[in-house]
Amino acid sequence: MSSGSYYVPETSRWPILGSLALGVMMVGTGIKLVYDTGTPLMLVGVVGIVLVMGLWFRDVIHESMGGLYDAQMDRSFRWGMGWFIFSEVMFFAAFFGALFYVRTFAIPWLGGEGAKGVSALLWPEFIAQWPLFNPPDSAVTGPEQMFSPWQLPLVNTLILVTSSITLTVAHEAFKLGERVTCRNWLAGTVLLGCCFIVIQGVEYYEAYNHYGITLEAGIFGATFFILTGFHGVHVIIGTLILACILVRVWKGHFDNEHHFGFEASCWYWHFVDVVWIGLFIFVYVL
């Protein structure tokens, strides 16, 4: 189990500063949302969080490169990252669950199926369908049309799947000691991540301007944006992480034994990729 030299860090000021920064950001966000002011406070919080994360990771990198971490420490990081990704899986599961529930139960029931019969009283005209172009109440305007999955979404799927492959190639190259090859494939992965984000941006633009898919467009818009939106945020974060890893590979931070930072970001990226495949199937195709 233990090699007898588990590194217990000194006191550190990053955790408490991090929680304060998070608090400031949340208060700022709240004021922004409720009273339509408070953006500066929110930004102070965001900058604080970014700074703290940077400094905290800097400490970790120094300790790691100073040889303070043993194999047991490495396992702690692995368990930590693994369970963190599991928590992310459950976060997305909530949104997928909402989508399934709405499609298989709520909307058919609104359409009069089963023993519910509420809609027959409230909205007798309502016809169950998906995508929901006709929300039950006329106060809510539904989307006009849905994207074809075989255009931009398919391109994005190919991009993300390719990026998972290029990342694996980069990692394999790293393990073989081919630093230059690793760098190139890693750079390619980051580039693919950026392409995905741009295309997703284009799609959102289209959604709002030509398709009538908006946050306000009933349950379809809501589930569409919450799923693709949180996924998009994860791609942005993942791309940033991979960019940092690229820099660190460049600087020679990792060696064959010690590169869990690299591996962890690979795990994260593959996870983001798998979520997209779920999205592609359940949001776009079916």
Added chain:
Amino acid sequence: MAPKLPPQHSLQQSSTAVAGGQSHHEHHAQPKGIMRWLLTTNHKEIGSLYLIFSLVMFFIGGIFALVVRAELFQPGLQLVEPEFFNQMTTMHGLIMVFAAVMPAFTGLANWMIPLQIGAPDMALPRLNNFSFWLLPVAFILLLSTLLMPGGGPNFGWTFYAPLSTTYAPPSTTFFILALHIAGISSILGAINIIATILNMRAPGMRMMDMPLFVWTWLITAFLLIAVMPVLAGVITMMLMDINFGTSFFDAAGGGDPVLFQHLFWFFGHPEVYIMILPAFGIVSAIIPTFARKRLFGYASMVYATAAIALLSFLVWAHHMFVVGLPLTAELFFMYSTMLIAVPTGVKVFNWVTTLFRGSISFEPPMLFALAFVVLFTIGGFSGLMLAIAPADFQYHDTYFVVAHFHYVLVPGAIFAIMAGVYYWLPKWTGHYPHERLAQCHFWCSVVGVNLTFFPMHFAGLAGMPRRIPDYALQFADFNMLSSIGAFFFGVSQLIFVLVVVLCVKGGKKAPAKAWEGAEDLEWSVPSPAPLHTFETPPVFHRTHPSE
């Protein structure tokens, strides 16, 4: 036949390891005073912070409850506006669940898990500090909503949409953000605990050698990581419905308020087990110690805990029997809920069997643990009554439900926490808690709890609805009793504070093995436990082969 005293787990380690002060702990000057607490990475100090935080919140949440009970002392509206009454019931629930019970268990985990598995600290000590300091931030923000225009959350701790979206006060956005911070804290804390248990055990300690408190926390941490993100998801949807015009929980746009309840209870039911599994672990440590017998059925305890945790994902809709579920769903959730009583019964059976023919002594931790077994079981039985879907049509949203969950949470979770505190105080402070005062605290608490919550069963069965500031005259006697009991219980908790403070200050000196029958690893380090323990990993020797 006198039961044989179990031999103690033995340890080999160099003497310097226990005494602390390895070289790498000295090369920076340790910050002094308040900074030491703000910046600490030590599991014992962070554990103490959690416990102190939880105690403070326990009293704040308690005051809210007393406002509720004061208003309900008599029928009619006397003391507070109905709007404020609603804020009090809501805040009481939120604070007790998220700021009192959960942090108390995390504090105990921080203190005891490394000691019980022979680890130098938690696996990720800085993250540990972060998890703690998120809590004050979250709950100062949450409490501040009470002062905001329109008042604080007033929709109950279950915050059902659309009461918490369309019809909610403006402060709801802040409530959501505060809950997000608390959720991050729980998830990170749980990740840390899992990593510690899986990776930091002393060489030679297998999973099936771990004390049950460690096992139950391992499973609790799994539950936390599985369901806190779902809570984060559902409150995010609320945030969107409130601020960005989505219609997740609004049928007008094709959404469904019932969707909210499904998501909430998918989190909420495992959450109640999050609040009870560590309690099972504490009781499973205390009963063998004071019965001077080994725990009966160790392995079955582990499997029962795991079974409870897994089943807890399949029963959530027993909170929703009256929302209009399809018949098949009513049946499924009714039977699956009853199924949970089986592993729970295994546990109660094992505790009782451990007591059977033990040589029992009644120190304060044992008093609380025994009360736990009896009173928790009462809560389990009323749970079974509620699990019968057709009966629940009658009981739902009455005081019967309030009686049920207070029996499992107050003499359940809270008594177990107090039992644990009395049990481990000698290890923390080096002194025994004052015996007479602790007994006084115990008896006052038992009387107070039952006086408060037992009449609620009758009021509920007679039809008194929950969360309403006024009630029909026929419920007056029950409510008066409950209110008297509540104030009595609340005041007697001051004795607890007194005992803890006295114990920190002084008292009868405790040896390393503070209780005669105690056998887990924590009793092998000195009392009080030095700041750093097990810096060189101890070698664990199994004294009960092949459990």
